[in-house]
Amino acid sequence: MPEIPVEKIIRSRRRTIALEVTPRATVIVRAPHRVPTSYIEAMIREKRAWIIKKITEMKQRPQAAAHRYEEGEIFWFLGRAYPLHITDETSGAITRTDKLVVSRMLEPDIRNAIKRWYVAEAHTEIHARCMYYAMMTGYSPASLRISDARQRWGSCTSRGGLNFSWRLVQAPLSIVDYVIVHELVHLRQHDHSKKFWAKVEELMPDYRQRRDWLRAHEQLLVI
Ligand SMILES: [Zn+2]
Structure with missing residues:
Protein backbone atom coordinates (compact mmCIF):
# COMPACT_ATOMS: atom_id res chain seq x y z
CA MET A 1 0.00 0.00 0.00
CA PRO A 2 1.36 3.43 -0.84
CA GLU A 3 2.38 5.59 2.10
CA ILE A 4 0.12 8.59 2.75
CA PRO A 5 2.32 11.72 2.47
CA VAL A 6 1.43 13.67 5.62
CA GLU A 7 3.05 17.09 5.26
CA LYS A 8 2.23 18.34 8.73
CA ILE A 9 -0.12 18.12 11.68
CA ILE A 10 -1.36 21.50 12.88
CA ARG A 11 -2.64 21.51 16.45
CA SER A 12 -5.00 24.26 17.53
CA ARG A 13 -7.99 25.02 19.69
CA ARG A 14 -10.35 23.50 17.13
CA ARG A 15 -12.70 20.73 18.24
CA THR A 16 -12.62 18.34 15.30
CA ILE A 17 -10.01 16.72 13.07
CA ALA A 18 -9.86 17.87 9.45
CA LEU A 19 -7.84 16.29 6.67
CA GLU A 20 -6.88 18.39 3.68
CA VAL A 21 -5.20 17.22 0.50
CA THR A 22 -3.04 20.09 -0.76
CA PRO A 23 -2.38 21.07 -4.37
CA ARG A 24 1.07 19.53 -3.80
CA ALA A 25 -0.66 16.14 -3.32
CA THR A 26 0.22 15.95 0.36
CA VAL A 27 -1.99 15.77 3.43
CA ILE A 28 -2.30 18.43 6.12
CA VAL A 29 -4.05 17.40 9.31
CA ARG A 30 -5.70 19.95 11.58
CA ALA A 31 -6.43 18.60 15.04
CA PRO A 32 -7.30 19.67 18.58
CA HIS A 33 -4.38 19.90 21.02
CA ARG A 34 -5.30 16.87 23.13
CA VAL A 35 -6.05 14.27 20.45
CA PRO A 36 -3.37 11.52 20.55
CA THR A 37 -1.31 10.93 17.41
CA SER A 38 -2.48 7.30 17.36
CA TYR A 39 -6.05 8.56 16.94
CA ILE A 40 -5.01 10.77 14.03
CA GLU A 41 -3.21 7.82 12.42
CA ALA A 42 -6.33 5.68 12.78
CA MET A 43 -8.38 8.41 11.15
CA ILE A 44 -5.95 8.61 8.22
CA ARG A 45 -6.23 4.82 7.79
CA GLU A 46 -10.00 5.05 7.88
CA LYS A 47 -10.10 7.82 5.25
CA ARG A 48 -7.40 6.22 3.14
CA ALA A 49 -9.54 5.58 0.04
CA TRP A 50 -10.77 9.18 0.01
CA ILE A 51 -7.23 10.55 0.51
CA ILE A 52 -5.79 8.47 -2.32
CA LYS A 53 -8.62 9.54 -4.63
CA LYS A 54 -7.93 13.22 -3.80
CA ILE A 55 -4.17 12.83 -4.22
CA THR A 56 -4.71 11.26 -7.64
CA GLU A 57 -6.96 14.18 -8.62
CA MET A 58 -4.36 16.70 -7.47
CA LYS A 59 -1.62 14.99 -9.45
CA GLN A 60 -3.77 15.03 -12.60
CA ARG A 61 -4.53 18.74 -12.36
CA PRO A 62 -2.75 21.20 -14.58
CA GLN A 63 0.16 22.39 -12.50
CA ALA A 64 1.15 26.02 -12.63
CA ALA A 65 4.52 26.26 -14.29
CA ALA A 66 7.17 27.86 -12.11
CA HIS A 67 7.90 31.35 -13.35
CA ARG A 68 11.06 31.76 -15.37
CA TYR A 69 10.84 35.56 -15.41
CA GLU A 70 11.27 35.80 -19.15
CA GLU A 71 9.98 38.51 -21.46
CA GLY A 72 6.30 37.88 -22.33
CA GLU A 73 5.67 35.40 -19.54
CA ILE A 74 2.20 35.82 -18.02
CA PHE A 75 1.65 37.19 -14.54
CA TRP A 76 -1.88 37.30 -13.11
CA PHE A 77 -3.28 40.28 -11.27
CA LEU A 78 -6.95 40.55 -10.24
CA GLY A 79 -7.85 37.96 -12.85
CA ARG A 80 -6.10 39.65 -15.78
CA ALA A 81 -3.05 38.42 -17.61
CA TYR A 82 -0.05 40.76 -17.77
CA PRO A 83 2.89 39.73 -19.93
CA LEU A 84 6.22 40.50 -18.32
CA HIS A 85 8.13 43.28 -20.05
CA ILE A 86 11.66 44.10 -18.97
CA THR A 87 12.64 47.68 -19.83
CA ASP A 88 15.95 49.48 -19.96
CA GLU A 89 14.68 52.43 -18.00
CA THR A 90 16.58 52.82 -14.77
CA SER A 91 13.96 53.80 -12.22
CA GLY A 92 14.26 50.43 -10.52
CA ALA A 93 10.47 50.29 -10.41
CA ILE A 94 7.71 47.88 -11.35
CA THR A 95 4.62 49.32 -13.01
CA ARG A 96 1.46 47.76 -14.35
CA THR A 97 0.19 49.02 -17.68
CA ASP A 98 -1.21 46.44 -20.06
CA LYS A 99 2.02 44.65 -19.18
CA LEU A 100 3.95 44.07 -15.99
CA VAL A 101 6.82 46.44 -16.68
CA VAL A 102 9.99 45.70 -14.73
CA SER A 103 13.14 47.79 -14.84
CA ARG A 104 16.20 45.83 -15.98
CA MET A 105 17.97 47.04 -12.83
CA LEU A 106 15.82 44.62 -10.87
CA GLU A 107 16.78 41.64 -13.01
CA PRO A 108 19.43 40.15 -10.70
CA ASP A 109 16.77 39.62 -8.03
CA ILE A 110 13.65 39.76 -10.20
CA ARG A 111 11.89 36.94 -8.36
CA ASN A 112 11.92 38.81 -5.04
CA ALA A 113 11.27 42.18 -6.66
CA ILE A 114 8.07 40.88 -8.30
CA LYS A 115 7.03 39.14 -5.11
CA ARG A 116 7.48 42.37 -3.13
CA TRP A 117 5.39 44.14 -5.75
CA TYR A 118 2.62 41.55 -5.36
CA VAL A 119 2.72 41.85 -1.55
CA ALA A 120 2.39 45.66 -1.71
CA GLU A 121 -0.41 45.53 -4.31
CA ALA A 122 -2.18 42.76 -2.37
CA HIS A 123 -2.06 44.91 0.74
CA THR A 124 -3.63 47.89 -1.03
CA GLU A 125 -6.37 45.89 -2.77
CA ILE A 126 -7.24 43.52 0.05
CA HIS A 127 -7.15 46.24 2.70
CA ALA A 128 -9.59 48.40 0.72
CA ARG A 129 -11.99 45.52 0.02
CA CYS A 130 -11.80 44.28 3.60
CA MET A 131 -12.65 47.73 4.98
CA TYR A 132 -15.58 47.93 2.58
CA TYR A 133 -16.97 44.56 3.67
CA ALA A 134 -16.25 45.29 7.34
CA MET A 135 -18.44 48.38 6.97
CA MET A 136 -21.17 46.44 5.14
CA THR A 137 -21.27 43.55 7.61
CA GLY A 138 -20.24 45.16 10.89
CA TYR A 139 -17.58 42.42 11.26
CA SER A 140 -14.29 44.14 11.83
CA PRO A 141 -10.89 42.43 12.00
CA VAL A 181 -16.27 37.69 3.31
CA HIS A 182 -15.48 34.07 4.24
CA GLU A 183 -12.80 35.18 6.71
CA LEU A 184 -14.88 38.05 8.11
CA VAL A 185 -17.69 35.60 8.92
CA HIS A 186 -15.10 33.41 10.70
CA LEU A 187 -14.57 36.27 13.15
CA ARG A 188 -17.99 35.36 14.56
CA GLN A 189 -18.29 31.74 13.51
CA HIS A 190 -15.04 29.79 13.73
CA ASP A 191 -16.12 26.54 12.09
CA HIS A 192 -17.61 25.58 8.72
CA SER A 193 -21.02 24.74 10.20
CA LYS A 194 -24.37 25.19 8.46
CA LYS A 195 -24.73 28.43 10.39
CA PHE A 196 -21.42 29.67 8.97
CA TRP A 197 -22.36 28.93 5.34
CA ALA A 198 -25.84 30.40 5.84
CA LYS A 199 -24.26 33.68 6.94
CA VAL A 200 -21.83 33.65 3.98
CA GLU A 201 -24.76 33.02 1.63
CA GLU A 202 -26.76 35.84 3.17
CA LEU A 203 -23.89 38.26 2.48
CA MET A 204 -22.93 36.75 -0.88
CA PRO A 205 -25.74 34.70 -2.47
CA ASP A 206 -23.51 33.41 -5.32
CA TYR A 207 -20.63 32.34 -3.07
CA ARG A 208 -20.71 28.75 -4.37
CA GLN A 209 -19.53 29.72 -7.87
CA ARG A 210 -16.75 31.80 -6.37
CA ARG A 211 -15.71 28.96 -4.04
CA ASP A 212 -15.69 26.54 -6.99
CA TRP A 213 -13.46 28.92 -8.95
CA LEU A 214 -10.96 28.91 -6.09
CA ARG A 215 -11.01 25.14 -5.84
CA ALA A 216 -10.33 24.84 -9.55
CA HIS A 217 -7.48 27.36 -9.42
CA GLU A 218 -5.68 26.21 -6.30
CA GLN A 219 -2.57 25.76 -8.38
CA LEU A 220 -2.12 29.54 -8.27
CA LEU A 221 -1.23 29.06 -4.62
CA VAL A 222 1.93 27.18 -5.46
CA ILE A 223 3.42 29.96 -7.58
ZN1 LIG B 1 -13.05 28.85 6.41
Missing part, protein backbone atom coordinates in the same frame (compact mmCIF):
# COMPACT_ATOMS: atom_id res chain seq x y z
CA ALA A 142 -8.50 43.40 14.81
CA SER A 143 -5.64 43.39 12.30
CA LEU A 144 -4.96 42.57 8.67
CA ARG A 145 -1.77 40.96 7.48
CA ILE A 146 -0.57 39.87 4.06
CA SER A 147 1.11 36.49 4.39
CA ASP A 148 3.28 34.27 2.21
CA ALA A 149 0.94 31.29 2.73
CA ARG A 150 0.88 28.58 0.08
CA GLN A 151 -1.70 26.45 1.85
CA ARG A 152 -4.58 28.82 2.22
CA TRP A 153 -5.90 31.97 0.64
CA GLY A 154 -6.99 33.44 3.96
CA SER A 155 -7.09 32.61 7.63
CA CYS A 156 -8.41 33.97 10.89
CA THR A 157 -6.36 34.14 14.10
CA SER A 158 -7.66 33.43 17.60
CA ARG A 159 -7.17 37.13 18.35
CA GLY A 160 -9.56 38.24 15.64
CA GLY A 161 -6.94 39.15 13.06
CA LEU A 162 -7.18 38.18 9.40
CA ASN A 163 -4.35 36.95 7.18
CA PHE A 164 -4.49 36.80 3.41
CA SER A 165 -1.91 35.27 1.12
CA TRP A 166 -0.48 37.77 -1.38
CA ARG A 167 -1.13 35.03 -3.97
CA LEU A 168 -4.87 35.77 -3.66
CA VAL A 169 -4.45 39.01 -5.60
CA GLN A 170 -3.80 36.94 -8.75
CA ALA A 171 -7.50 36.00 -8.69
CA PRO A 172 -10.40 38.17 -10.00
CA LEU A 173 -11.78 40.76 -7.59
CA SER A 174 -15.04 38.79 -7.13
CA ILE A 175 -12.93 35.92 -5.79
CA VAL A 176 -10.86 38.19 -3.55
CA ASP A 177 -14.17 39.47 -2.17
CA TYR A 178 -15.39 35.94 -1.46
CA VAL A 179 -12.27 35.06 0.54
CA ILE A 180 -12.59 38.31 2.49
